[in-house]
Amino acid sequence: MRKKDESKNGAIYESTVQLVLEKGLAGVTMCDISKAAGIATGTLYIYFSNKEALMNKVFNICRKESASFYLNDYSPLDPFDVGFRKIFNNIVTYRLQHFEKFIFLEQCYHSPFITEDVRKDSLKYLNPIFDLLQKGKDDHIIKDLDDALLLGYIIGSVNEVIKKAHYGNKSLDHKKIAQLYQLCYDGILA
Amino acid sequence: MRKKDESKNGAIYESTVQLVLEKGLAGVTMCDISKAAGIATGTLYIYFSNKEALMNKVFNICRKESASFYLNDYSPLDPFDVGFRKIFNNIVTYRLQHFEKFIFLEQCYHSPFITEDVRKDSLKYLNPIFDLLQKGKDDHIIKDLDDALLLGYIIGSVNEVIKKAHYGNKSLDHKKIAQLYQLCYDGILA
Amino acid sequence: MRKKDESKNGAIYESTVQLVLEKGLAGVTMCDISKAAGIATGTLYIYFSNKEALMNKVFNICRKESASFYLNDYSPLDPFDVGFRKIFNNIVTYRLQHFEKFIFLEQCYHSPFITEDVRKDSLKYLNPIFDLLQKGKDDHIIKDLDDALLLGYIIGSVNEVIKKAHYGNKSLDHKKIAQLYQLCYDGILA
Amino acid sequence: MRKKDESKNGAIYESTVQLVLEKGLAGVTMCDISKAAGIATGTLYIYFSNKEALMNKVFNICRKESASFYLNDYSPLDPFDVGFRKIFNNIVTYRLQHFEKFIFLEQCYHSPFITEDVRKDSLKYLNPIFDLLQKGKDDHIIKDLDDALLLGYIIGSVNEVIKKAHYGNKSLDHKKIAQLYQLCYDGILA
DNA sequence: GATGAATGAGGGTTCATTCAT
DNA sequence: GATGAATGAACCCTCATTCAT
Numbered sequence: 001m002r003k004k005d006e007s008k009n010g011a012i013y014e015s016t017v018q019l020v021l022e023k024g025l026a027g028v029t030m031c032d033i034s035k036a037a038g039i040a041t042g043t044l045y046i047y048f049s050n051k052e053a054l055m056n057k058v059f060n061i062c063r064k065e066s067a068s069f070y071l072n073d074y075s076p077l078d079p080f081d082v083g084f085r086k087i088f089n090n091i092v093t094y095r096l097q098h099f100e101k102f103i104f105l106e107q108c109y110h111s112p113f114i115t116e117d118v119r120k121d122s123l124k125y126l127n128p129i130f131d132l133l134q135k136g137k138d139d140h141i142i143k144d145l146d147d148a149l150l151l152g153y154i155i156g157s158v159n160e161v162i163k164k165a166h167y168g169n170k171s172l173d174h175k176k177i178a179q180l181y182q183l184c185y186d187g188i189l190a
Numbered sequence: 191m192r193k194k195d196e197s198k199n200g201a202i203y204e205s206t207v208q209l210v211l212e213k214g215l216a217g218v219t220m221c222d223i224s225k226a227a228g229i230a231t232g233t234l235y236i237y238f239s240n241k242e243a244l245m246n247k248v249f250n251i252c253r254k255e256s257a258s259f260y261l262n263d264y265s266p267l268d269p270f271d272v273g274f275r276k277i278f279n280n281i282v283t284y285r286l287q288h289f290e291k292f293i294f295l296e297q298c299y300h301s302p303f304i305t306e307d308v309r310k311d312s313l314k315y316l317n318p319i320f321d322l323l324q325k326g327k328d329d330h331i332i333k334d335l336d337d338a339l340l341l342g343y344i345i346g347s348v349n350e351v352i353k354k355a356h357y358g359n360k361s362l363d364h365k366k367i368a369q370l371y372q373l374c375y376d377g378i379l380a
Numbered sequence: 381m382r383k384k385d386e387s388k389n390g391a392i393y394e395s396t397v398q399l400v401l402e403k404g405l406a407g408v409t410m411c412d413i414s415k416a417a418g419i420a421t422g423t424l425y426i427y428f429s430n431k432e433a434l435m436n437k438v439f440n441i442c443r444k445e446s447a448s449f450y451l452n453d454y455s456p457l458d459p460f461d462v463g464f465r466k467i468f469n470n471i472v473t474y475r476l477q478h479f480e481k482f483i484f485l486e487q488c489y490h491s492p493f494i495t496e497d498v499r500k501d502s503l504k505y506l507n508p509i510f511d512l513l514q515k516g517k518d519d520h521i522i523k524d525l526d527d528a529l530l531l532g533y534i535i536g537s538v539n540e541v542i543k544k545a546h547y548g549n550k551s552l553d554h555k556k557i558a559q560l561y562q563l564c565y566d567g568i569l570a
Numbered sequence: 571m572r573k574k575d576e577s578k579n580g581a582i583y584e585s586t587v588q589l590v591l592e593k594g595l596a597g598v599t600m601c602d603i604s605k606a607a608g609i610a611t612g613t614l615y616i617y618f619s620n621k622e623a624l625m626n627k628v629f630n631i632c633r634k635e636s637a638s639f640y641l642n643d644y645s646p647l648d649p650f651d652v653g654f655r656k657i658f659n660n661i662v663t664y665r666l667q668h669f670e671k672f673i674f675l676e677q678c679y680h681s682p683f684i685t686e687d688v689r690k691d692s693l694k695y696l697n698p699i700f701d702l703l704q705k706g707k708d709d710h711i712i713k714d715l716d717d718a719l720l721l722g723y724i725i726g727s728v729n730e731v732i733k734k735a736h737y738g739n740k741s742l743d744h745k746k747i748a749q750l751y752q753l754c755y756d757g758i759l760a
Numbered sequence: 761g762a763t764g765a766a767t768g769a770g771g772g773t774t775c776a777t778t779c780a781t
Numbered sequence: 782g783a784t785g786a787a788t789g790a791a792c793c794c795t796c797a798t799t800c801a802t
Contacts, residue, residue: 005761024301026216029796040763042799051797103300109353110293111214119357145369148354153373156350161342167300168338179335183343187377192780192786219771230788232774241772385782404681406596409775420784422778431776483680489733490673491594499737525749528738532731533753540726544718547680559715563723567757572765572801600793610767615794 011037012047016058021100025055025107055113060122062101067125069094076128080136087129088181091155095162096172106159126151142188154184194236201227202237206248211290215245215297245303250312252291257315259284266318270326277319278371281345285352286362296349316341332378344374391417392427396438401480405435405487435493440502442481447505449474456508460516467509468561471535475542476552486539506531522568534564574616581607582617586628591670595625595677625683630692632671637695639664646698650706657699658751661725665732666742676729696721712758724754 015036019028030051034041048054070090074083095102108114133150136142142150161180165172205226209218220241224231238244260280264273285292298304323340326332332340351370355362395416399408410431414421428434450470454463475482488494513530516522522530541560545552585606589598600621604611618624640660644653665672678684703720706712712720731750735742 024216026214027302030798031796034764041797042764043762045798046761107300109357110297112217143369143373145373146366148358148360149351149366149369149373152351152354153347153370156347157343158346159350160346161339163300164338164342170338176336176339179333179339180343183333183335183339183377185377186379187373187375189376192784194786198786220773221771231772232789233787235773236786404596406594407682410777411775414785421776422785423783425777426782487680489737490677492597523749523753525753526746528734528740529731529746529749529753532734533727533750536727536730537723538726539730541719541722543680544722548718550718556716556719559713559719560723563713563715563719563757565757566759567753567755569756572763574765578765599791601791611793612768612795613766616765621793 008037008039008043009047011039012044012054013058013061016054017062017100017104020104020107025104025111025113030054052113055108055111056115056118059105059108059114059118062105063122064125066094066098066101066105069098070126071128074128076131080132080139080141083132084136084185085181087132088154088158088184089177091158092162092172092177092180095158099162099166102159102162106163136188140190143190150188153187157184198227198229198233199237201229202234202244203248203251206244207252207290207294210294210297215294215301215303220244242303245298245301246305246308248294249298249304250308252295253312254315256284256288256291256295257312259288260316261318264318266321270322270329270331273322274326274375275371277322278344278348278374279367281348282352282362282367282370285348289352289356292349292352326378330380333380340378343377347374388417388419388423389427391419392424392434393438393441396434397442397480397484400484400487405484405491405493410434432493435488435491436495436498439485439488439494439498442485443502444505446474446478446481446485449478450506451508454508456511460512460519460521463512464516464565465561467512468534468538468564469557471538472542472552472557472560475538479542479546482539482542486543516568520570523570530568533567537564578607578609578613579617581609582614582624583628583631586624587632587670587674590674590677595674595681595683600624622683625678625681626685626688628674629678629684630688632675633692634695636664636668636671636675639668640696641698644698646701650702650709650711653702654706654755655751657702658724658728658754659747661728662732662742662747662750665728669732669736672729672732706758710760713760720758723757727754 012033015033016028019032019036023032030044031041033054034044037044044054048057070087072086072090074086074090076083078086109119129151130147133142133147137144158180161176162172165176202223205223206218209222209226213222220234221231223244224234227234234244238247260277262276262280264276264280266273268276299309319341320337323332323337327334348370351366352362355366392413395413396408399412399416403412410424411421413434414424417424424434428437450467452466452470454466454470456463458466489499509531510527513522513527517524538560541556542552545556582603585603586598589602589606593602600614601611603624604614607614614624618627640657642656642660644656644660646653648656679689699721700717703712703717707714728750731746732742735746
């Protein structure tokens with residue numbers, strides 16, 4: 001990957017993510033991406049050796065970005081309920097504001113493009129969240145359950161509700177989000 | 191005269207669902223399916239006019255089968271907590287026993303193969319579940335929230351936890367399932 | 381070719397000719413023909429060993445039928461001008477009344493379905509016409525030219541005018557036909 | 571950067587026209603054409619979006635080329651008989667020298683490849699010929715008949731005679747052509 | 761590095777023909 | 782004989798990737 005023009009990378013990322021939202025992972029062609037990014041098809045192969053590498057790279061960037069987004073305004077020193085609320089809201093907000101990236105990440109999880117290694121590796125970005133959950137468990141605020149179970153429970157419900165709303169053309173207002181928060185929070189409480 | 195071999199329909203369904211699990215909806219070819227079903231490619235087109243029709247048909251069958259499975263052993267006369275537990279367990283069990291169909295359904299929901307009409311139409315199979323939720327709300331057992339929100343919350347968390355477990359090669363034992371149940375149930379309680 | 385039901389032969393001929401008019405020789409499928417003839421596809425192969433054989437057979441029948449039609453009401457004893465007018469009108473009338481057969485014959489002439497042998501063989505049906513032309517030449521009524529040239533000249537102009545009229549949705553009235561006759565007749569006059 | 575190789579267009583045209591002569595319009599495959607043109611199948615689709623577009627393009631080129639050929643050495647100032655003779659000879663010569671294009675044009679006229687619009691549009695190339703016929707009519711040299719009838723009569727007879735000669739493996743010598751000219755000319759004379 | 765023309769394997773689909781009933 | 786399901790080669794077209802400029 002010889003990098004000449006860093007701005008092209010950005011254009012490629014954005015085009016890829018947007019096109020995957022519109023056409024699905026398998027429905028997007030390298031030609032589509034290059035056109036949307038304003039470059040030639042061949043140029044794509046200067047930046048990425050092939051489609052899989054491109055998708056993996058974009059996946060990783062989204063993964064990091066989203067994990068980082070989840071921690072906006074959050075401090076490990078926050079009390080559990082404050083921290084949990086912040087992170088929950090960040091998770092929701094990321095999906096609403098960057099729906100295309102959310103869907104891209106979703107599509108990647110069940111795709112041959114994303115290798116098992118990459119998938120596992122990406123878990124590490126969520127460590128601060130696992131730490132928060134641990135604190136909640138240590139303080140007997142929340143149920144003492146497996147991290148994967150707790151996070152899967154929360155992330156799964158948020159994902160589903162947001163997708164349902166989006167594809168049903170019903171926007172999620174603050175009230176609905178607060179209700180979803182309450183569902184999740186009441187669920188994990190010890 | 192040779193009659194249409196109805197057993198081929200079954201072979202096609204199973205092959206399709208299994209291959210979609212392995213390769214994704216868009217990654218499956220008609221050639222793959224016919225080979226797996228033990229028939230010639232052209233024969234596939236006797237049973238289904240094209241790939242989209244095939245996928246829609248399999249989708250509908252899975253949809254009905256799953257909805258029916260969810261109601262196993264359930265009676266509308268069951269008290270809310272009993273009925274909810276039965277249905278919850280059925281939802282989980284279906285996903286564990288028919289993981290390939292579960293994934294197939296998941297993939298269909300955000301795919302051009304499934305038309306909007308078919309998607310909406312399939313909601314009707316869930317009516318008994320909506321009725322149960324209504325009873326819970328009427329009896330002030332559970333939170334008085336939108337059906338889509340409640341079901342999205344439950345289904346979403348179940349889906350995510352089961353997929354995480356499957357792809358992480360960790361089987362979900364009865365204990366974990368009971369814990370997930372408790373998370374969901376505590377969440378919806380009024 | 382085991383013949384059981386002679387009426388099926390007729391149905392096949394008519395369907396074939398009509399379908400070729402609608403879809404062109406190469407655009408017609410054996411399935412189309414069998415459906416239009418009200419029989420099963422396999423049955424077609426009891427009557428004809430393959431598509432080429434079917435087309436050749438229909439071609440031959442049309443060829444004979446048309447040649448015979450050309451001689452309606454004609455007698456070799458007719459004076460040249462009378463005979464020529466009769467035959468000319470018959471040629472025109474056949475094309476107008478049996479446009480589908482006319483087009484079928486046209487399409488066959490430049491098709492791999494019709495072998496060279498069949499094409500040559502079919503010339504013999506036109507012998508009475510050649511005899512008439514010879515009489516005209518012997519009597520110094522018409523130009524002393526090659527038969528193929530004379531017949532090609534007449535048939536070609538008739539074919540073209542009738543096709544142009546048909547596809548341009550302009551019906552050929554008696555006046556136009558008389559004018560065409562005059563063109564041809566004046567042309568051949570010595 | 572590699573630029574589109576315009577010579578490929580020519581190779582494609584020639585291959586298409588030649589193959590249509592050999593196999594008929596519907597019998598020619600895109601694969602055939604690409605092989606004959608010395609390029610890959612996919613390359614064909616860089617130059618033409620699909621088979622229909624390719625055929626329409628080649629049709630238009632042949633149409634223009636032939637119409638232009640018909641006017642070789644012709645001047646609108648020529649007296650009628652001189653002009654008619656020139657154009658008649660050009661029409662014949664084009665068919666003899668470019669038999670494959672002549673047949674290609676013939677096949678196109680009754681084919682779904684050629685849209686009605688294209689067919690009608692192509693008539694305009696023949697305007698100088700219609701003008702000549704009008705002059706002949708105005709000067710009472712030829713019969714005062716419909717243009718379509720006059721042209722159909724001439725073109726039809728020429729087409730038929732040339733095809734008969736070609737497929738009967740008999741070359742048309744100058745004498746035969748002169749005879750055909752006399753047939754047509756005597757026919758149209760007032 | 762950048763371009764986009766060129767490639768050809770592979771996808772969905774059709775259809776002449778065969779074959780079990 | 783009649784049927785129509787079954788077959789698989791072949792068709793049109795797409796697209797990830799390469800390569801000449």
